Amino acid sequence: MAQLFQSLGINPILLVAQAISFGVVYLVLSRFLFPPLQKSLQERRDAVAKTFADQAAIETRLKQFDEEQRASQKKAAEDVQKMMIDARASADATKAELVAKAREAADAEVASAKTRIQQETVSAEAEVSAHAKAVAQSIVKELLAEKAGDPAWQQSQISAGISALKQAS
Amino acid sequence: MLEISIKPEVLGYIGAFPLTNAQLTSWLSSLLLIVVAIVVGVNYKKLPSGLQSIIEMVYEFFQSMAEDAMGAFGRRFVPLAMTFFLFIVVSNWLGVVPGVGSLVSIHDPAKAVSAGIIPFGAPAVMAEAPPSADATVEEQHAYVPVFRGGNADLNTTLALAIIAQVIIHAMGIRTAGLAHHLAHFKNPLEIVTELSKILTFGFRLFGNVFAGEVLLTVMGSLVVVLTGKLAPALPFGLVGGAIAIPFVMLELFVGAIQALVFAMLVLSFLSLFVKTDQSASHH
Amino acid sequence: MDLSILGMALAIGLGAIGPGIGIGIIGGKAVEALGRNPEVGGQIRTLMILGIAFAESIAIFALVIAFIAFSTHK
Numbered sequence: 001m002a003q004l005f006q007s008l009g010i011n012p013i014l015l016v017a018q019a020i021s022f023g024v025v026y027l028v029l030s031r032f033l034f035p036p037l038q039k040s041l042q043e044r045r046d047a048v049a050k051t052f053a054d055q056a057a058i059e060t061r062l063k064q065f066d067e068e069q070r071a072s073q074k075k076a077a078e079d080v081q082k083m084m085i086d087a088r089a090s091a092d093a094t095k096a097e098l099v100a101k102a103r104e105a106a107d108a109e110v111a112s113a114k115t116r117i118q119q120e121t122v123s124a125e126a127e128v129s130a131h132a133k134a135v136a137q138s139i140v141k142e143l144l145a146e147k148a149g150d151p152a153w154q155q156s157q158i159s160a161g162i163s164a165l166k167q168a169s
Numbered sequence: 170m171l172e173i174s175i176k177p178e179v180l181g182y183i184g185a186f187p188l189t190n191a192q193l194t195s196w197l198s199s200l201l202l203i204v205v206a207i208v209v210g211v212n213y214k215k216l217p218s219g220l221q222s223i224i225e226m227v228y229e230f231f232q233s234m235a236e237d238a239m240g241a242f243g244r245r246f247v248p249l250a251m252t253f254f255l256f257i258v259v260s261n262w263l264g265v266v267p268g269v270g271s272l273v274s275i276h277d278p279a280k281a282v283s284a285g286i287i288p289f290g291a292p293a294v295m296a297e298a299p300p301s302a303d304a305t306v307e308e309q310h311a312y313v314p315v316f317r318g319g320n321a322d323l324n325t326t327l328a329l330a331i332i333a334q335v336i337i338h339a340m341g342i343r344t345a346g347l348a349h350h351l352a353h354f355k356n357p358l359e360i361v362t363e364l365s366k367i368l369t370f371g372f373r374l375f376g377n378v379f380a381g382e383v384l385l386t387v388m389g390s391l392v393v394v395l396t397g398k399l400a401p402a403l404p405f406g407l408v409g410g411a412i413a414i415p416f417v418m419l420e421l422f423v424g425a426i427q428a429l430v431f432a433m434l435v436l437s438f439l440s441l442f443v444k445t446d447q448s449a450s451h452h
Numbered sequence: 453m454d455l456s457i458l459g460m461a462l463a464i465g466l467g468a469i470g471p472g473i474g475i476g477i478i479g480g481k482a483v484e485a486l487g488r489n490p491e492v493g494g495q496i497r498t499l500m501i502l503g504i505a506f507a508e509s510i511a512i513f514a515l516v517i518a519f520i521a522f523s524t525h526k
Binding site: 007008009010011013014015016017018019021022023024025026028029030032033034035036037040041043 | 174175176177185186187189192195196199202203206207209210211213215217224225228229232248249251252255256322323324325327328329331332
């Protein structure tokens with residue numbers, strides 16, 4: 001073993017010396033190099049994390065704002081719709097009223113027209129019958145005056161007058 | 170011919186401490202890493218640029234890996250994994266720099282010149298080994314490379330492996346409790362597995378880096394090896410250097426991958442023993 | 453020729469066969485998995501590198517043995 005160590009050049013003094021030199025390097029590095037390095041990396045990580053957090057906050061605010069806007073838009077649309085519905089309803093009511101009024105007026109007109117027509121018909125009938133009576137009387141008188149002597153003619157005149165009377169009535 | 174040594178060569182002694190070329194390079198790479206870390210850490214900018222952004226990228230890579238393995242709890246192990254990575258990768262890349270391995274200190278001028286070394290400056294005198302130093306590294310070399318990749322030395326890689334295993338088990342005990350941690354070792358074979366992890370950790374890194382250095386040496390001196398002639402060294406050196414370029418690229422890649430593998434394995438072995446706060450699914 | 457040189461060559465040569473096959477299988481399967489689930493590419497790549505590292509370390513052991521054989525024969 002010792003011979004192997006010797007042929008490989010392993011020397012406890014040198015081994016310890018190298019261990020010490022590594023230890024010194026480690027101490028110096030962890031005194032001078034690593035603290036600022038770790039601090040800087042940590043700061044950078046924090047900064048990146050903060051940026052991400054800020055971004056997330058901005059995004060939430062944006063979203064919130066968006067939602068608010070959407071809600072107000074929706075409300076406005078609803079208002080408009082409601083207003084339109086109201087307007088339509090009032091318009092419908094007005095229309096119905098007008099129509100009803102018009103119908104009433106028309107009905108009244110029709111009714112008055114009907115009565116008038118009835119009255120006129122009645123008066124016309126009376127006039128016609130009076131006129132027919134007068135005509136028939138005058139005709140009868142004339143005929144009686146002119147051809148009273150001929151009984152056959154008289155007979156025919158009489159029947160003709162009767163039929164005329166019948167027709168006139 | 171080529172002199173390939175599996176162990177680091179001794180340049181000299183500081184007291185009883187054998188200063189090897191691997192140790193020297195390792196200290197240099199540690200120093201470089203420390204200076205860079207302090208410069209980057211002190212002038213830390215909010216907006217990263219250059220080196221700082223690369224370091225941040227590496228850190229985040231290991232952080233995501235630790236989070237994959239252990240959740241948010243794993244973040245505390247990121248500095249450890251990253252230190253392993255940086256320590257190893259800087260050392261590996263420093264080992265590929267021209268001059269590491271090829272710049273030699275000559276002890277025996279005649280032999281060195283016959284091996285194709287161009288003398289430059291006065292020959293160094295091999296330091297006398299103090300009597301207390303053990304005999305592991307006393308071999309006379311005609312010349313010794315001044316620099317050797319830090320991880321081309323088993324002492325470095327085994328030290329890293331032992332540190333990694335000690336930390337892994339210490340963390341296991343600290344987070345799961347001693348009794349729960351010992352429950353992993355009901356089967357004594359598990360202890361063998363854990364010990365062999367030290368060897369695999371250490372030898373994997375050492376083998377890759379050392380094989381890379383040997384590859385670069387062989388490729389750099391391919392002309393000499395194939396012709397068997399020591400022709401004028403400068404043109405041959407240029408040709409050898411040109412041949413070695415793609416392998417230098419390969420070694421840069423391997424050096425980074427091995428550092429990554431080491432750090433990744435530390436993290437995934439940690440996740441085997443560390444009890445995370447959220448769940449007990451890791452065991 | 454020195455037998456230890458032969459031993460070194462055989463150690464790394466034979467030792468590289470298994471890991472070579474293993475790394476090929478790992479890489480192929482990783483690409484297959486990547487084709488099936490491209491969204492987890494990062495994890496697959498990580499696992500592939502880990503698997504390759506395990507397979508490769510066996511070849512590296514062979515290499516280390518080869519170097520031990522090389523450096524102890526002197």
